[in-house]
Amino acid sequence: MSELTFEQMLEESLKTIRNGEVVDGTVIDVKPDEIILNIGYKADGIITRSEYTNEANVDLTTIVSVGDTMSAKVLKVNDGEGQVLLTYKRLAAEKGNERLKEAFENKEVLKATVAQILGGGLSVVVGEARVFIPASLVSDVYEKDLNKYQGQEIEFVISEFNPRRNRIIGDRRQLLVAEKAELQKALFEKIQVGDTVTGVVKNVTDFGAFIDLGGVDGLLHISEMSWGRVENPKKVFKVGEEVKVLVKDINDTKVALSLKFPESNPWVNAAEKYAVGNEVTGKVARMTDFGAFVELAPGVDALLHVSQISRAHVEKPSDALSVGQEITAKVVELNEADKKISLSMKALEPVAAEPVVEEAAEEVAEEAVAEAAEETAE
Numbered sequence: 001m002s003e004l005t006f007e008q009m010l011e012e013s014l015k016t017i018r019n020g021e022v023v024d025g026t027v028i029d030v031k032p033d034e035i036i037l038n039i040g041y042k043a044d045g046i047i048t049r050s051e052y053t054n055e056a057n058v059d060l061t062t063i064v065s066v067g068d069t070m071s072a073k074v075l076k077v078n079d080g081e082g083q084v085l086l087t088y089k090r091l092a093a094e095k096g097n098e099r100l101k102e103a104f105e106n107k108e109v110l111k112a113t114v115a116q117i118l119g120g121g122l123s124v125v126v127g128e129a130r131v132f133i134p135a136s137l138v139s140d141v142y143e144k145d146l147n148k149y150q151g152q153e154i155e156f157v158i159s160e161f162n163p164r165r166n167r168i169i170g171d172r173r174q175l176l177v178a179e180k181a182e183l184q185k186a187l188f189e190k191i192q193v194g195d196t197v198t199g200v201v202k203n204v205t206d207f208g209a210f211i212d213l214g215g216v217d218g219l220l221h222i223s224e225m226s227w228g229r230v231e232n233p234k235k236v237f238k239v240g241e242e243v244k245v246l247v248k249d250i251n252d253t254k255v256a257l258s259l260k261f262p263e264s265n266p267w268v269n270a271a272e273k274y275a276v277g278n279e280v281t282g283k284v285a286r287m288t289d290f291g292a293f294v295e296l297a298p299g300v301d302a303l304l305h306v307s308q309i310s311r312a313h314v315e316k317p318s319d320a321l322s323v324g325q326e327i328t329a330k331v332v333e334l335n336e337a338d339k340k341i342s343l344s345m346k347a348l349e350p351v352a353a354e355p356v357v358e359e360a361a362e363e364v365a366e367e368a369v370a371e372a373a374e375e376t377a378e
Contacts, residue, residue: 017041017084019074022091027068032059035088037072043083051087054128079363082242089128096129097163104158109175112156114149124156124170133170140176142151184217184253193247196261201241209237211245211257218255220245225259227266227299229285266299267339274300274331274341279348284325292317294327294343302341304329311349 017023017039025037025045037045049060052088064070072086073094079085103110112124112131121134133156135146160169191197191213199211199218208221220243222233230236237243249256274280274296282294282302291305304327307319314320321327333342 003209017074017077017240019077021074022071023086024069024071025086027064027066027070029064030061030064032061035064037086039072039084039086041084043078045072045074045084045086046079046089047086051075051085051089053089054125092128094129096127097168098126099127100131101161101163102156104161107157107349108156109157110170111153113153114151117146117150122154122170124154129168131156131168131170133172137169137173140173140180141376146252172333180215187214187216188250188253191247191250191255193250195247196244198242198244199257201237201239201243202263204234204237204239206233209233211243213255216253216255218245218247218257220257220259224248224257227260227264228295266297270300270334270336270339270341274302274334276331278331278335279328280331280343281326281328284321284323284327286316286323289316294320294329296341300339300341300343302329302331302343304343304345308332308342308344308346311346311351334340342360 023039023041023045025039027035028038028044029036033049037047037049039045049058052063065302070088071091072088073091074084075087075090076085100110102108110126110131112126114122115125115130116123118132121132121136122138124131124133133154137144137159138146138149142231154172155175156170156172157175158168159174160167162168179307197213199213201209202212202217203210206222208219210217211220222230225233225236234281243259245257245259246261247255248258280302282296285293285295285301287293289306292305292309293301294304295301304317306314308329309317309320327343327345328348329343330347331341332344332347333340335341
């Protein structure tokens with residue numbers, strides 16, 4: 001039997017490879033756009049940038065170093081130049097799909113960084129395997145702008161796994177719904193009507209503000225924002241602001257809130273402060289045809305009837321008063337039960353002197369007429 005040459009023995013000592021085979025190798029050189037691996041074969045393996053990652057224009061020298069070991073999949077045993085063309089990203093995607101399949105079957109919660117914002121949702125990557133999260137499954141509330149999720153790490157579950165049809169769907173919404181349900185349960189176990197709680201302003205509308213109490217959104221209606229009058233909630237509250245509120249009512253999962261704390265009720269000392277006969281000072285808040293409403297304190301309005309503005313005749317309140325004007329008046333009526341107070345400015349005006357001279361003259365004239373009548377009768 002003939003002896004083998006050194007080259008033949010060397011070639012036989014090297015392994016054989018086939019397309020689709022997974023090989024291990026050591027990085028012997030790295031360029032910005034390709035990686036060269038020693039895979040224990042007669043030719044080196046090449047991984048181009050496009051076969052390493054889906055990211056465009058990435059510099060491979062910033063990711064891989066000489067001496068690193070890695071696994072790759074054979075695309076072509078001979079790329080036409082005597083080198084083996086390898087792919088890293090496709091092998092990683094296959095492994096990623098296996099990972100996703102396992103997570104799908106076990107309903108496992110995954111965590112990944114949002115790689116791309118698409119028209120209808122988010123794209124995340126798990127081991128080079130892409131998962132699409134539709135906009136409707138991103139949150140438990142409507143999200144108008146998804147850009148805030150770019151680069152953010154989020155948790156989700158796989159709700160649909162069909163790699164053949166390129167449908168691997170993630171769901172973040174069900175996690176948020178479940179988390180909120182737990183928070184709601186915990187919150188309702190510890191709060192009750194009359195409690196003072198701290199929350200964060202989540203949204204402000206024309207009719208009120210929604211306060212996040214920690215898993216439950218309570219409504220602070222405009223009528224409960226102050227003992228006084230609030231014209232525009234958006235001028236009073238800002239989203240993200242922390243507030244202390246009173247739990248006014250709980251109805252199933254709905255919580256009504258208030259800022260009308262009992263200790264700050266301006267009507268508490270009304271009997272003493274606004275007793276009939278007291279002089280009070282306030283500002284004209286608004287006017288009607290029949291009178292003006294005067295704010296004596298936040299939440300305490302009193303009626304100054306047009307007939308009580310002055311001893312002189314006043315046709316309509318705006319002829320004598322203006323909104324914002326400060327006036328002093330006398331309390332002429334107090335109804336604590338209905339929270340009604342009536343005022344009079346007229347009561348504080350001095351009474352005009354009586355026309356004594358004219359009345360005396362009239363009496364003299366009447367007496368003279370009477371005497372003349374008697375004389376005639378005689």
